[in-house]
Every structure is written in structure tokens, then in C-alpha cells.
Amino acid sequence: MNKIAAVVLATVCAVVALVWALNLQDEPDLSAPAVAVAATPELLARGAYLARAGNCAACHTTRGGMPYAGGRGIDTPFGTVYSSNLTPDTKTGIGNWSSAEFWRALHNGRSKDGRLLYPAFPYTSYTAVTRADSDALYAYLHSLPATEQAATPHALRWPFKLQPALAVWRALYFRPGSFQPEATQSAEWNRGAYLVRGLGHCGACHTARNALGASSSLDLAGGMIPVQNWYAPSLTSPHEAGVADWPRDDIVRLLQTGVAPRGSVLGPMAEVVLQSTQYLSAEDLGAMATYLQALPPSAPEPRRDAAPATARVLQRGAQLYGQQCAQCHGEQGQGVAGAYPALAGNRAVTMASTANLVQTVLGGGYAPATAGNPRPFGMPPYVLVLNDSDIAAVLTHIRSAWGNQAAGVSELDVNRLRASQGQ
CATH class of the missing domain: 1.10.760 (Cytochrome Bc1 Complex; Chain D, domain 2)
Incomplete structure (x- = not known):
């Protein structure tokens, strides 16, 4: 002994x-x-x-x-x-x-x-x-x-x-470290890497965490933001928020104003643009864009297993869409350029995680009021208008209409997020 x-x-x-x-x-x-x-x-x-x-x-x-x-x-x-x-x-x-x-x-x-x-x-x-x-x-x-x-x-x-x-x-x-420029990359790429990895701390949200709150890497492949229950989409996946095929100026515009032809920011990212990135120089935003475009692409998004939506749910969802959404987003989900985003073919609508969709319907969706977009259009909250079943139905309709081919949203998905926000 x-x-x-x-x-x-x-x-x-x-x-x-x-x-x-x-x-x-x-x-x-x-x-x-x-x-x-x-x-x-x-x-x-x-x-x-x-x-x-x-x-x-x-x-x-x-x-x-x-x-x-x-x-x-x-x-x-x-x-x-x-x-x-x-x-x-x-x-x-x-x-x-x-x-x-x-x-x-x-x-x-x-x-x-x-x-x-x-x-x-x-x-x-x-x-x-x-x-x-x-x-x-x-x-x-x-x-x-x-x-x-x-x-x-x-x-x-x-x-x-x-x-x-x-x-x-x-x-x-944790290991203390320092930024080491990569000799094979341009000065602009290295500046972008320094800002994204360091002061910008983008990986704090856009990288998944384990049960102890640690990120095993800074791969920017997406992750749920603890407690807030917003999903920070992958910056490496073309199915989520990857920008490899975007015009560079559109990336700069998104970070500077909160809106761009192929996307806009909502939720926690709207606060980042409002208080931080809109004030950065065009050179630094361009460097960040260069770095983000060069990120290695992640594997194709796996399809989420889900039971097919019933005809009743789809019919109810289409009815609610016509009553509550079509006036802004269009009968065919085409949106209005410069005002209301298109829902047809929108990867924010079709990506595997539905957390942001539910959060937006519950609490509303607002782009930041920036110098480049001082009077943004917004979406009102429906937390007191639609119940969990209604929200699940309308989002299931949106994710499967106009050529969208994403899994449905369950009533349980909505209920969990509503409960987590105390709504």
C-alpha cells in the first residue's frame, strides 16, 4: 500500500x-x-x-x-x-x-x-x-x-x-505565441491573417468549442456561440459563409457596411460590424478579405437526417408565408434588392444549422446602422405573433420552396431556442 x-x-x-x-x-x-x-x-x-x-x-x-x-x-x-x-x-x-x-x-x-x-x-x-x-x-x-x-x-x-x-x-x-508571417504569402495576406487571428479574434465565435469551452484549432469552420445560441457560420464552407468566390470588394463592403449583394449580417455579427469593422481602413479590410478568400475549403456540408415534412405542414407553412412574409420577401422568395434579402437560393436559409433562422423570426432581424448604410431595413420580431408550430412550418416551407432543398425545422427546435432566450 x-x-x-x-x-x-x-x-x-x-x-x-x-x-x-x-x-x-x-x-x-x-x-x-x-x-x-x-x-x-x-x-x-x-x-x-x-x-x-x-x-x-x-x-x-x-x-x-x-x-x-x-x-x-x-x-x-x-x-x-x-x-x-x-x-x-x-x-x-x-x-x-x-x-x-x-x-x-x-x-x-x-x-x-x-x-x-x-x-x-x-x-x-x-x-x-x-x-x-x-x-x-x-x-x-x-x-x-x-x-x-x-x-x-x-x-x-x-x-x-x-x-x-x-x-x-x-x-x-493554451500556449502563448506570436504571429509569424508566412514567407510564401503576400504582405496583404499576412496582415489579414494577423487581424483575423489576433485582435479580430474571429475564431472565438467561428470555431467550434468542446465541453470545456476550448477551441482545438482556429479553423473558422463554424460553431454555436455559447449561451447566445446563435450559430457563427463556417468561413471555409461554400454552403455557409465562405467567400472564396465573392468579389473582393463585396467582402470589404460587408465588413464595412453590414450589407453586400450576396449577404448581410445579423445578430452578434451585426454588433461586430457596428462597433468594430466599419471603422477599419479599406486597406485592412481588404487584407482580411484576401486572407478569408484564401482559407482552405472545408468538406461538403453533410445532409441532416430528418423526416420528410408532411403535406399539412408544408401547406400551413406556405399559407403563413403568404400572410406574414411575402409582402417583403416576394411570392417566389426573390426579395427586394437593397432592402429585403432573397430567400430562394440563400445559403443562410439552407445551411444545416437552423438556429439563426429561428432566432431571426423570434427576435427580428436587423442589420447594423453604419456610415455606409445608415438606415438599414429590418424585420420585426414574431415572438408574440407565431407559436412554435407556426415558426417550424413557415421555415420548413422556406427551406424547401423555390429550389431550396434543405431539411425541415421541427417544433422542438423552435421551442428549445425560444426557451433558451426566455421568450
Whole structure:
């Protein structure tokens, strides 16, 4: 028994040592004297631009609150994480942080005191941000008005709230890194890759997560957004949101205005365009387009097994479509150019995941009001107009009419999403 206990103890010690070592990988040296970052007008402007590119204000600002003062709750499958105060307040913000400590937060996912940060703050992507860009962000944030706003304690379940549990997660799923340009690619492609993989953290939504909330890769092949229950479509699949065959200018237009001839953004992506990508330069948006067009295509979308819709359901769906939808989307699902999207041949309608369709019918569909599209057309919510059976029927009709050949939507699919939104 003593030998077994000794082996177990040795194994535990070895695992602890490995976890500890993996969590200390690539740690910056904070013992050196702090080097002041010269806050020139050019650096501050660059930092403001980078903060837009990272959409930092979206998470670090509460509704109606002071910009970057934190306190916004970010719901996760493990509880709620509250964002931190990024203003230069010395008591509750980052006023006492050095540029090296700020860099460590981005690159290593550690706070000023060495505490491990929860990956709701996407340091798994931000680790690719360069030190120069980190310093520009630091200078910009320190130029903001200091706002005293104490941190709201996280509301995470046990054991996810424990630092040792987070250390194990990081040992399994996180390695600090840096962006390495690919010599075989153009400068534009590399700039696009840097923005998409790093500050843009596109993979945070467009890559599937496992049961522990980790992405095994940054393949951008699509995934459900936890808790929000919107599906971030694959950026590599021609059946979902792949743009390999789009004109490059249309991709730029979509990211800049929220609408393009072959698609528009709704849901969480509308917020990204509204607060982030519409402010990026045409050069950076073009670089992102170049990178996205060059992504390796994913395998063809598998057909979802589903029982064929009954004639009664299709008839009911067609009737509801004529009553509720045809006025805008057309009798044949042809839509109205520049206003209401066509539903015939629309891959947002026919892709395997129906989550976004149901969410749009329940809560309405609104493109962002951007400088390039200041008065977008929208779709009203039907949450109080149609019941689960009605929504399932009309969406089943839309997915099978006018040449569309997608599986139907079940009443259970609708009910689950309605319940998840408390509607």
C-alpha cells in the first residue's frame, strides 16, 4: 500500500509540476525597470484604432456606462464573467499597470498580480498581438478619463472559479505565441491573417468549442456561440459563409457596411460590424478579405437526417408565408434588392444549422446602422405573433420552396431556442 501511495503521490507531483511549467511558458521578465511608453499623438491614434479592431469597448462597457470602465456580464456555460475596468483609474482600473504588465495580460493571460485570467477575455487570440501594438493600446487606454468603478465579482460555478482548475485548462488548451508571417504569402495576406487571428479574434465565435469551452484549432469552420445560441457560420464552407468566390470588394463592403449583394449580417455579427469593422481602413479590410478568400475549403456540408415534412405542414407553412412574409420577401422568395434579402437560393436559409433562422423570426432581424448604410431595413420580431408550430412550418416551407432543398425545422427546435432566450 505504501508503494502504491508513493507512486500516486509522485504522479500527482509530476502532473502539478507539468501544469505549473506550462502555465509559466514564455513569461515576460517584469523585474526589469519599467520603460515608459511615449504617448505621442500618432501612438494614441494607433491605439484607438487597434481598440476598435479588437472591439474592446463591446465587452468592457456596460449599457449606458462609461466607456471601458468594465462591469459588463459575459454569460458562459460555466457562469458569468464580468469585464474589468480598463480606464487609468489607480484604484479600480489599470492606472498602476506598467506596459509590460499590460502586455503580459494580452500575451499570457495573467493579471497584474499574476492571477490567471479567464478565457472569456480572448487572450488565446490576443497572444498573437505584437508588443508594439500592445504598447499602443496601453497608451490609448491610459489617455482615457479615469473612472472609478470597482470590479464585479465573477459568478462562476465550482470548480471553474478555482485558479487550479483554470491552470489545468490552460495547460491543456493554451500556449502563448506570436504571429509569424508566412514567407510564401503576400504582405496583404499576412496582415489579414494577423487581424483575423489576433485582435479580430474571429475564431472565438467561428470555431467550434468542446465541453470545456476550448477551441482545438482556429479553423473558422463554424460553431454555436455559447449561451447566445446563435450559430457563427463556417468561413471555409461554400454552403455557409465562405467567400472564396465573392468579389473582393463585396467582402470589404460587408465588413464595412453590414450589407453586400450576396449577404448581410445579423445578430452578434451585426454588433461586430457596428462597433468594430466599419471603422477599419479599406486597406485592412481588404487584407482580411484576401486572407478569408484564401482559407482552405472545408468538406461538403453533410445532409441532416430528418423526416420528410408532411403535406399539412408544408401547406400551413406556405399559407403563413403568404400572410406574414411575402409582402417583403416576394411570392417566389426573390426579395427586394437593397432592402429585403432573397430567400430562394440563400445559403443562410439552407445551411444545416437552423438556429439563426429561428432566432431571426423570434427576435427580428436587423442589420447594423453604419456610415455606409445608415438606415438599414429590418424585420420585426414574431415572438408574440407565431407559436412554435407556426415558426417550424413557415421555415420548413422556406427551406424547401423555390429550389431550396434543405431539411425541415421541427417544433422542438423552435421551442428549445425560444426557451433558451426566455421568450
